[in-house]
Amino acid sequence: MNQTTTGYDLIGDIHGHATELKTLLQKMGYRLKDHVWSHPERKVIFVGDYIDRGPEIRETLYIVKRMVDAGAAYAIMGNHEYNALAFSYHHPDGGHIRRHSPKNIHQHYETIKQFMGYEKEWDEYLAWFANLPLFLEIDGIRAVHACWQDAHIDFLKKLEGPLTRDMLLKAHTKHSPEWTVFEETLKGVEMKLPDGQSFQDKDGAHRAESRIKWWLNPAGLTYGDYFFNYPDALQHQPLPEEIAAQPYHPDAPPVFFGHYWLNPKFAAPAKQADNVVCLDYSVAKGGVLVGYRWGIESRTDFGFEMTTAV
Known part of the structure; x- marks a missing residue:
């Protein structure tokens, strides 16, 4: 065309x-x-x-x-x-x-x-x-x-050809570099909820980790601001200061x-x-x-x- x-x-x-x-x-x-x-x-x-x-x-x-x-x-x-x-x-x-x-x-x-x-x-x-x-x-x-994270995108740029069975095996080996890159790029970044708390997802499964709004700077935010899903009791609770995050830069290209x-x-x-x-x-x-x-x-x-x- x-x-x-x-x-x-x-x-x-x-x-x-x-x-x-x-x-x-x-x-x-x-x-x-x-x-x-x-x-x-x-x-x-x-x-x-x-x-x-x-x-x-x-x-x-x-x-x-x-x-x-x-x-x-x-x-x-x-x-x-x-x-x-x-x-x-x-x-x-x-x-x-x-x-x-x-x-x-x-x-x-x-x-x-x-x-x-x-x-x-x-x-x-x-x-x-x-x-x-x-x-x-x-x-x-x-x-x-x-999720767009520059380090993950740089990793993916080095891969050539179709997604093979061998690459899928690596990407399904928990905590391997491939697992982290594919999981977070395709499914988002998850963080553990505090004090053993959990929520019920859209399919009825109970989850102790929740996806975060990865583009935000977490400083000064609550769980309700930063997490997509959370127990009601956490909505207004401030996030711990030690949360490590890589917010999307305001001068980066639109994503x-x-x-x-x-x-x-x-x-x-x-x-x-x-x-x-x-x-x-x-x-x-x-x-x-x-x-x-x-x-x-x-x-x-x-x-x-x-x-x-x-």
Whole structure:
């Protein structure tokens, strides 16, 4: 596709909601021609999590991959694509790299069900997942699925070729350099809650660690300010002074990501900082699919576009 690109439309986690994706693309001026959604002057950047949970996973993948193949979009890897690869690869000691536990089967259930009878097609998508980049830097902006840390990005830049079984094995060896880089880049930075406290996550599991708002400077903040999830009793409790953090620098290029299941019923989509934008507003949990429009020449913010909440 030969075109002059004047801007990018960054789209958050889709999770198999192809109807909402088509609605959002149309709202942003994209049109369907020869089975590809495209814009005469703009391209989409998808920030990952195309599969699992939703009712139209095959169609979602078809739309996204066709756009990428035609040069109408870029796509990066989400943790669900990463998990799907590990779920499919056999472990040399038996079983699979990502265990086929009830919890993991539940997470992938909709994808497994919707690709029954289409196993060859699924294998082709897995091969595509293995070649997706984990980050993107283009025309003065950055995209990543969950967390941008310069040291992790430098590590990833040294990796060549697709994500292989050997690399997945290293990345699933707890506390290895690969494990830290892949986990935090794709799933976010977690910190332990104090005094043995825990919370119940969206899938009903009890967790003693919670993801943090990694772009913030924790100085003077409470647990409610800095953690995504926490017991109510911690909301106003100040963070300990010894928390080590690497906040996103206010002069760094704008960074866009998804992953965090923000709730549009509590607050309308908004930037987390002048140069920090989360695009995941829980379309798979009755929220909205969100896009953010960015202009290249003037580094212009055109702001959010979204579907209607169900």
